[in-house]
Amino acid sequence: MQLIATHKKPILQVKELMKQFGGNRAVDGATFDVEKGSITGLIGPNGAGKTTCFNCIAGALSPNNGNVIFDEYDITGLPPYRIFDRALIRTFQIPQELTQMSVLENLMLARGGQDGERLWQAWLHPNKIAIQENDLQESALEILELVDLYKHAHETASSLSGGQRKLLELARALMGQPRMILLDEPSAGVNPTLARKLSEHIEMIRDKLGITFLLISHDMDIIERLCDKVIVMTSGHVLIEGSANEVFSNTEVQEAYLGSQYR
């Protein structure tokens, strides 16, 4: 069911996506578009296939059927590093920071195309690598400042609080110079103040840098506040999509997911 007619150019198109684990179809023919420069929410009950859908888009899982088109390029089944190269970057529901590495280098890792990551370059051209590392460090520090983690730059990532780790996830995604970020539960396990701060960051990044967001969340306040469009998934397929108000007032969505408080 399509509640709103859209004319903006989609940056991401998911077509008839299907992912099966044994006899269980986690994603069963999901089809939706994400417009360029938008913040789109992906919601639904647990087991609806949202994270599996994310994994198929980001290349962590290869779908059994269907297509994922990113910026007019078919990325279906590509490995994660090839999808990253196309500037589509994901974060994780449970922060996956590198705990024994400094916050700064967690970020520096996430920039693509580094000469110093080539064995022979690292061996033969240390001066060139030093210049690149310096630039990279500046860039990482700017992003850390943006997400209020600047003063933690040289601490190990394990010393950060749960909320700060969520911010680090976002910062790491930004470091990859993305055109689109897939955010999996950015506010899960985060206190309301930090969750609000996080949503402000997301909005500011979209407005300032023009980055598109597709976010999974069970936090309806964030969805309502941030999202231009909301896609509801259930049983592996898209139940409905539209604005937050339209979706929240839909009886099918209320019955399948939201409950009586949204009636």
Added chain:
Amino acid sequence: MDHQYEKNFMAIPDSVILVTLIGATNWGVGFLTTVAIFAIVALALNLQWGYTGIFNFGVVAFFMIGAYTSALLTLPPPSKFESHILGLELPVLIGWFSAALAGGLLALVIGLPTLRLRRDFLAIATIGVATIIRSIANTTEGFVNRGSGLNGIPRFLDNFTNASDYKWVLLVIMIVMLSAVYFGLQRVTAAPWGRVLRAIRDNEETAMAAGKHTVSFRMQAFVLGGAIMGLAGALWAHRTGSISPTAFNDLFGTFVIWTMVMVGGSGNNKGAVIGALAVGFFWFGTPLIQEDLPDILGTRVFQLRELTVGLLIVLFLLFQPHGLIREKPQVSRFITKRKNMYQQLD
């Protein structure tokens, strides 16, 4: 008491002191020469496991293939009492280079089918390969002289000095080789390349999400590590002058090296060298105290040594999992802390 001690000490003839000193010096030189080789292997394992998280339980296979490759290329053709391939009398340096190539090639062959799989598959594959290589060397007729091994392996730069002083030349060669491997590895591991390896070790999913082709990086570390192990095997063969399959057992060639890395501290090259020195001193020093121990221990000193290696692993895992030297959170040596960064923002 002190006076009595001085009296006793003065009673020891000068010749005895001289012989003791010469003996200690010879042992020390031999020990450092051997430990330098083991430190090179420990550095290679540290690259594979310490930095990248690759479980190589067949270190001895790479060490052995390097030793045999270099020996077969530098030895003269076999006499009528020997039965082995090659024997090309090539220069020792070519032997060493080829040994590194052979080690790297073996890593590539093992790594291609296994590095994409779960990490424990590689551990099993490497144990299997070590056993197969040893078995082939031991049983195949006309290949590497079977259990009799290869003898008379030429020494490097042995015409440089007389036989009694050669140990010093050998020590310098090994220290130069160890330094080259240490600083070479330090150059690439304390750089963005090493940062990716550590990311793969700590969380492969994150490394993939950060756009890294993790299989390719793991392969690079495995092959480079294998090549260094092969080189170390060649150094060993030319140091001892003779090698046989039975000498390359798993305890000596794999688990002692693992202990060195675990005791020294994985994920940093300094730790691997310190671990090699500490565990090497224990491993090679134990026979020296054999005669001074009571019979009940003296006769079992080698078994006790093996038991202690196992115990060391367990104790370090329980009480000092980071080893003697803990790895630093900063990987890249190019990172500089900005002045006043805390004051500005606090």
